[in-house]
Amino acid sequence: MHELTTTRHNDLVDPVLHIWGWEIPVYLFIGGLVAGIMIISGYFALKGQYKKNVFSSFYLPHISLILLSLGMFSLFLDLEHKLYVWRLYTTFEIASPMSWGAWILILVYPALWLNTLIRIPDRFKNVIPIFDRLSNRINQHPFLIKSIGTLNMLLGTLLGMYTGVLLSSIGARPLWNSAMLWMLFLVSGLSSAAAFVHLITSDRYERQLLAKADNAFLTLELFVIGGFISGLLTSTAVHIEAAHLILTGPFAASFWVFVITAGIIIPLVIQLLAVNNKVKHTPVAPIMVISGGLILRFVIVYAGQFSHYGHQALSK
Amino acid sequence: MARFVMVIDTSKCVGCMDCVVACKTENKVPEGFNRDWIVQDVIGSYPTLHLEIRSERCNHCDAPPCVYCCPTGASHVHSLGGVVLVEHNVCIGCKACLASCPYDARFIHPDGYADKCTFCIHRVEKGMDPACVSVCPTRCMYFGDVDDPNSVVSKFLASRKYHSLIPEAGTKPQVFFLA
Amino acid sequence: MNSISRRRFMKISAATISLAAAGCALKSGTSSLGTKEKRKGIQKIPTYCDICFWKCGAIAYVKDGELWKIEGNPDDPLSRGRLCPRGTGGIGAHTDPDRLRTPLIRKRDRGEEVWQEVTWDEALGHIADKMQKIKSEYGPEAMALFSHGIGGNFLKHTLNAYGTPNISAPSFAQCRGPRDVGFRLTFGEDVSSPERTDIKNARCLVLIGSHLGENMHNSQVQEFADAIQNNASIIVVDPRFSVAASKAKWYLPIKPGTDLALLLAWMNVIVKENLYDKEYVTKHGFGFDQFAAELLPYSPEWAYTETGIEPDVIRETAREMGRYKPATLVHPGRHVTWYGDDTQRSRAIALLNALLGSWGRKGGFYYPISMDVPAYPYPAYPKPAREKVDNPNQKYPFAHETITTGIREATLTGQPYPVKGWFVYATNLIHALPNEEETIKAIQNLDLLVVVDVIPSEIAGWADVVLPESVYLERHDDLNVEWFRDPFTALRQPVVESPQDQKPNWWIAKELAGKLGLGSYFPWNDVEEYFKHRLTAAGLDYDELKKKGVIRGKKQPNYFEEGVPVEFPTPSGKIEFYSLQLQKAGFDPVPKYTSPEQNPPGSFRLLYGRAPVHSFSRTQSNRILSDMMSENEVWVNSSIAGRLGLQNAQYVTLKNQDEIVSNRVKVKVTERIRPDCVYLVHGFGHTSRGLRHAFRKGASDAQLLTRYNTDPLMGGTGMNNNFVTIEPAEA
């Protein structure tokens, strides 16, 4: 028998790490969602979708701005030393994903804002005259619109990756310690975003397109999850143990039921039927996808904090 | 350049926790928190047992993930001896460093910043041993500069068997346990 | 010049008891710290520790007027500059939020803990009236004092002056009594405290239940580490794989209560294989041949059936001891009141040491030395009209100190005469004496129960009057004129002020004496005058002592080979292998073995001991130390836990043979204990509500020790005779 006892008892660390509560998964989820939306709306900008309607170029980035602010607020709520939050912006720490994230977020705001200028809806014209002037200026140079679209897609990708890299760079927690994690969060962000846009857009073309895209993302996500898990299972003992936390351990029920079945497989089936016009588009599938994406962040963040190298904490 | 390390002789340590108590009083570590702690590691079955007792703390890693991940630079490597420290009024309390430390050596001080063992740098700078080292009744803890081949710590590491904790995490820990 | 004399060790108790005092007009009892305003910067004030009875020299740091930390005093030979964890955490005694603040007088029934806050004048006046009444109705002997530790010296003086001989501490009948008697019967001298064991020089160290490293008596633990470093061959005998066992070359997992069988078998092998120190034994021994003849039946094969220790292991370890003699130290232990046959077991340990020639030898037992600091020249005490109450007709013929449980017995029965008042100083009798019910019944027979304590302990809860003492960091206590390797004298002095209306014992004792009309016994005005008087008489300088905390004398010889005169103050003047004294009193002249009682089916023998960060029942409310360990656990062998379906850290209750059920306690599922016993760290499971953080944390071993076997030689209470079953409890 191997018996370990420890006298350590630090709040938030013992008996298992529980430093991050709901705020971080929510932040990561929203970050991923916004990333996905940026990629989608950037894509639409490139495709000239703004010419057809104002939804993708004006409302989506605005919604993103609000969502992102909610996400940032959620992160802010998690800080233990809130008054010092400005310290994030007195330095750039090249090795720190969180520092990267802080600066990426700083860039994301203007990018989203630029996107909103591509086409200002008529009823908001003349509200802020300088915006109108800027919007006109942009529309005089189509390459600017292309650039804004590209910038949004690029930053969206970075943001989506960052939400995963933030965790995957933390080698101390074996569950997170996988290069697949950034892909997983990026794809999951895209699938959630596609579902989200699908849910709120009124444009038939967009809805159909996004449902298709979503199916692709969800399928991809299944593969990425497969890769993520097999990566862990073929690694060291602590990684295998970590994988079992979500496969068979305390987080298995949430993982299999809410993430895999209700969050991916069922909506995938429904949407496959929908795009083939076997059933009508309903909000059911996208809502399931979005919930699945949120729960995925929770499962990964919580199970990751449960996973560890040593076992010393467990006996107290 | 000095490189400070701690060497702990587990054959003498009795797990009395004096090192933990001394750290608490010396550094005013608040109630409910510890910068160091004792692990009792038992292998075997009664009555054929092996017990290793370790006084553990931050390992002042040579490749410190807690420093790498810190978004504000609050976690840093001190110019003296490679000691890993936290600048309290730069830390935002994001806890990335808590998550990155494979040893769970850090905690959030009730005042909001990340805290942990400092190798008692305030004492070391004055030429004293860290508090835990200086109280240990079995005199099983040694502190010093491994870059100096004549230091006690160098001599122990040259002459005795030792191990460090979770070397596979790649952090290059600088607290060594003599068998 | 410091006058240092080599006095015989036996005089130690006489010397410490005879420090007396007298006095009249009292100034404020608070310290000489002077001004209340906070001093800036760091002050270092030497004193000595009081978290246990080892009295380590310490230096307290006060930073900007606040107590910061305590370190060992490097000049002090007991601490060698390092305290144990309890000493380091001692500042928590000063800041303990549960401390007693003012004197209290009971308002309702005893034990209901409803109090009236009163002034010192009222409280001491009330006590003096009651004591005078007891004296006039029953005689002064009807007052008893229980006092543990050096802090009580002045109160002992007051009660001696009052006229009672009934002064006792649990350190005899619940602790080291049997050992000291066993060694006296053999060598004519005690092992006493601090133990005269030369651990650091031992080349072979045998620990029989002595769990050094958990038992944190500082110098011993330090020397234990020295022994490990010196590669001493360590043999540990314990039913539990103690920390010490983990350092041992040989770990002997003995069946509880059978140590005497092992000791006899060891001696059998050592005599049979001629492994003993022939020259030493021939020169200094008395009755060796009869002794050797008595050992014949105790072969290792016989001992195996009792102890469970393989015969080969018994032989090998005996040879190991022989190999390193006389630097083989068979440690006599300290808390040895285990089974009721403890004096004879301790005597067997003494005999084994005698065979190995370790007494008086380097690496065995050294000869301690002290400074000659004369007692204060007080007036003579009145001669009590009656003998001590604890040991009527010398029922326990070899008891050389007062038996706490004997006083309790007399209080219960009124025989040989009634005891009507208890004064209790710094001993929590509810946790220290076995069978709580007897203690409480005895208390119901009292007219007066006064408790001097620092926190609302269980015994304080039963008191009529509670007196809040200043903690050791806030007061002066008597000089520590220690018997140790080197002679020295140490001072305890205030480091910080008492936070509320607490007073030091010397002040309480003096004030009470005044109220009892015994003022002439305190001829000094304050305690510093008393120190100066004694120190001047010894040729020592008080100011130097104040500054340094300890004054050391010249090194003296510690071993026979260094010139210590070879004397054994026994009736034969030799080491008594065969004891005619015992024979005459009707006991075995050479120890004989009887098997301990078997476990009732399905139950486990309850063993208990120390955790390094706590002292008995006195530190659980210390916020620093309780942060290290806030509750105890019951150790259960993992195979048993498996069988009973118990999980690590699950809460259970323990029920003993008398249906007493403990408070809930966590299970420690472990390989580190035999399957036939369970283990608790002593001192937890407080029932006093005033100890807010310690209240009902863990289980109290004392509460479960309803049965005890009394040692027929000296009245010690063997307490390892209780059996428990384990029941799951609500989380």
Ligand SMILES: Nc1nc2c(c(=O)[nH]1)N[C@H]1C(S)=C(S)[C@@H](COP(=O)(O)OP(=O)(O)OC[C@H]3O[C@@H](n4cnc5c(=O)[nH]c(N)nc54)[C@H](O)[C@@H]3O)O[C@H]1N2
């Ligand atoms: N069940 C059981 N019983 C035992 C033991 C055991 O292990 N288990 N051990 C035995 C042994 S070895 C011994 S030596 C005895 C010890 O027995 P005790 O000496 O009675 O030990 P404690 O239980 O700590 O009680 C000490 C009391 O003194 C109070 N006190 C602490 N500091 C001060 C102070 O500065 N001034 C005053 N006035 N009071 C103070 C504490 O609050 C506490 O109430 O117990 C013996 N009895």
Ligand SMILES: Nc1nc2c(c(=O)[nH]1)N[C@H]1C(S)=C(S)[C@@H](COP(=O)(O)OP(=O)(O)OC[C@H]3O[C@@H](n4cnc5c(=O)[nH]c(N)nc54)[C@H](O)[C@@H]3O)O[C@H]1N2
């Ligand atoms: N931290 C700390 N240290 C202390 C104290 C304290 O309160 N706290 N108190 C001090 C005092 S006053 C004393 S008296 C000492 C007491 O300490 P010691 O004299 O060292 O030990 P005990 O309390 O008698 O015994 C406890 C050990 O004996 C083992 N044991 C139990 N039954 C048997 C048996 O039948 N045979 C054998 N061979 N072993 C057995 C137990 O498993 C345990 O390891 O500690 C001193 N040191």
Ligand code: SF4
């Ligand atoms: S103080 Fe020393 S002996 Fe005690 S636990 Fe710490 S390292 Fe071990």
Ligand code: SF4
């Ligand atoms: S032990 Fe942890 S906190 Fe200390 S330097 Fe290494 S990673 Fe950082």
Ligand code: SF4
């Ligand atoms: S909690 Fe403080 S020290 Fe740790 S990573 Fe965040 S800012 Fe840096």
Ligand code: SF4
């Ligand atoms: S080196 Fe100082 S800060 Fe670190 S554990 Fe020891 S006492 Fe505490």
Ligand code: SF4
């Ligand atoms: S052994 Fe520890 S508690 Fe006892 S006097 Fe020494 S330092 Fe204080």
Ligand SMILES: [Mo]
């Ligand atoms: Mo004791």
